[in-house]
Amino acid sequence: MEDIYLSKAEVSYETVHKAGIRNIYDWHQKAWMCFPNRHGQKRDFLIRIDDTNQGFRLLVISTEKPSKPDWCPDGSWKTKKITEDFFEADHYDFSLLANPTFKTNGHRGTKKRVPILMENDTLDGQTMHPGLLSWIRRKGEQNGFVIDEKTLQIRRGRRQEFQAKGIAGCFSSVEFVGTLKVSDGNLFKNVVRRGIGTGKAFGFGMLCLARRMDGQA
Numbered sequence: 001m002e003d004i005y006l007s008k009a010e011v012s013y014e015t016v017h018k019a020g021i022r023n024i025y026d027w028h029q030k031a032w033m034c035f036p037n038r039h040g041q042k043r044d045f046l047i048r049i050d051d052t053n054q055g056f057r058l059l060v061i062s063t064e065k066p067s068k069p070d071w072c073p074d075g076s077w078k079t080k081k082i083t084e085d086f087f088e089a090d091h092y093d094f095s096l097l098a099n100p101t102f103k104t105n106g107h108r109g110t111k112k113r114v115p116i117l118m119e120n121d122t123l124d125g126q127t128m129h130p131g132l133l134s135w136i137r138r139k140g141e142q143n144g145f146v147i148d149e150k151t152l153q154i155r156r157g158r159r160q161e162f163q164a165k166g167i168a169g170c171f172s173s174v175e176f177v178g179t180l181k182v183s184d185g186n187l188f189k190n191v192v193r194r195g196i197g198t199g200k201a202f203g204f205g206m207l208c209l210a211r212r213m214d215g216q217a
Helices: 013-018 024-032 084-088 132-143 185-194
Strands: 005-012 045-051 055-062 077-081 091-098 101-105 111-115 122-124 127-129 145-156 160-164 167-171 174-182 207-211
Touching: 005 013, 013 055, 024 045, 024 055, 024 160, 084 185, 101 127, 132 145, 132 174, 132 185, 145 185, 185 207
Parallel strands: none
Antiparallel strands: 005 055, 005 077, 045 055, 091 174, 091 207, 101 111, 122 127, 145 174, 160 167
16 A cells, blocks of 8 residues: 555644735645655645634645645644554544536537536436535445435535636535445545545545544444
8 A cells, every 4th residue: 555644734824824825726836845846747645725713724645755845834734644554444534625516518519517516416407417415425436435424514615716827717615524434445545545526636635534433433
C-alpha cells in the first residue's frame, strides 16, 4: 500500500488575508506550495477547507509527505502518516464535502456537467435527473462502502465562485455526514487516497473518517 499522509493547517483570518487567499482557486494555488519543485506535474493530493469561525482549517491528504508552506505560520502545521491499522475497522463516521454533478446533453450533442441540486431523483420530460441520495449511493458502490442512510445528513453549502486566469468558475458545495460500512477494503483505501467526484483540486472529494470503536454503524 502507498503511504498516506494527513496534514492540517489551522490559520487565522488575518493570516489568510495576508497570504492573498480570497477564494477556492487561491487555496488551490497555495496548497501546491506544500509540494515544491513539481511544476507541470499532475495533482495527486486532496484538500479541504473549513471555516471554523476562528479562522480556516486546511486538510491535505497525499501520498508524498508535504512541506509546511511559507505562508503558514510555525506551529500551525501538522503532518502524520495514516497507519495501516486505521483501515482495519468495518464502520466509520464520515464527512464528505463534495461537488455532485451529472452529465447531460449539451450543445450539438456534447456532454456537459451540471450540479445535482435535489435530494431525490426527478423526471424532466424523458430524462431522469439523479438526486443527491442516488449520487452518494452510487459513489459508495463504486468505491467499496455502503452508507447507513438512517444516519445520513445532507447539508447544502453556498456556491463557490472564483476567477482563474480570466475565466469564471463555480462549484456547488454539498456536505454528506453520517456513518458507513466498508464492503471492499482495497477500493475503500483507494478512494481515501484519490477522492470522490469532481472539483478535487478545489477542496472537494476528501473522505474524512473516524473509526467507530463500538463496531456499529
